[in-house]
Amino acid sequence: MSVALYCLFAAALLIIVSKMPVAIAMSQLNRYDNLEPRRQQSQLEGWGFRALSAHQNSIEAFPLFAAGVLVAVQAGASPDVVDALAITFVVARLLYNALYLMNKGTLRSLVWGVGFGCSLALMLSPVWGL
Numbered sequence: 001m002s003v004a005l006y007c008l009f010a011a012a013l014l015i016i017v018s019k020m021p022v023a024i025a026m027s028q029l030n031r032y033d034n035l036e037p038r039r040q041q042s043q044l045e046g047w048g049f050r051a052l053s054a055h056q057n058s059i060e061a062f063p064l065f066a067a068g069v070l071v072a073v074q075a076g077a078s079p080d081v082v083d084a085l086a087i088t089f090v091v092a093r094l095l096y097n098a099l100y101l102m103n104k105g106t107l108r109s110l111v112w113g114v115g116f117g118c119s120l121a122l123m124l125s126p127v128w129g130l
Contacts, residue, residue, distance in 0.1 A: 002073065002079060002082070002083065003079075003083035003086065003087065004069050004072065004073060004079070004082045004083050004085075004086035005069065005073065007069070007083075007086035007087055007089065007090045008065070008066055008069045008070075008086070010090050011061075011062055011065055011066070011089065011090055011093060012062065012066075014058055014090070014093050014094070014097070015055070015058045015059055015062060017097075018051075018054050018055040018058040018097050019055050021047075021048075021051035021054075021055075021101060022041065022044075022048065022051045022052050022055050024048075024051075025044050025047065025048025025049075025051055025052070026040050026041065026044070026048070028048070029043060029044070029048075047101055047103070050100050050101055050103060051100070051101055053100060054096065054097045054100035054101065057096070057100075057112075058093065058097065061093065061115060061116070061119070064116070064119040064120075064123075065086075065089055065115075065118070065119045065122070067119075067123060068085075068118070068119040068120070068121075068122025068123040069082070069086055069122055071122065071123050071126065072085075072122045072123070072125045072126060075125075075126030076126065077122075077125035077126045078125070081125055082122065082125060085118045085121050085122050085125070086118070086122070088114065088115075088118050089115050089118040089119060089122075092111050092112075092114040092115035092118065093115055095111045096108055096111045096112055096115060099111060
């Protein structure tokens, strides 16, 4: 299996990892409400709300990245380029989540742009002959 496909798996796991701070914040509201978690999440503020936003963005970013990896691999784009873009995406997503929790909006947005750019570049890599 290629590095890019391992990165695809890692990006899927990041969705779960990004939920962990949300669960901690929810448990600090009284206890984790597994019957109505979305209602409880609507009460989050501060770092808990930012954690929820980071988690939701992880879910939103995954499909474009997955499509990019699968298009690039299936179309036979350069494995070195695809692997580099996939690794960069995963690192960017890790940084994005951390920066969101730390309330660093400008840096977070720049890092988001890097990840988004990697997803687009993956999709276009076969066209560019990379």
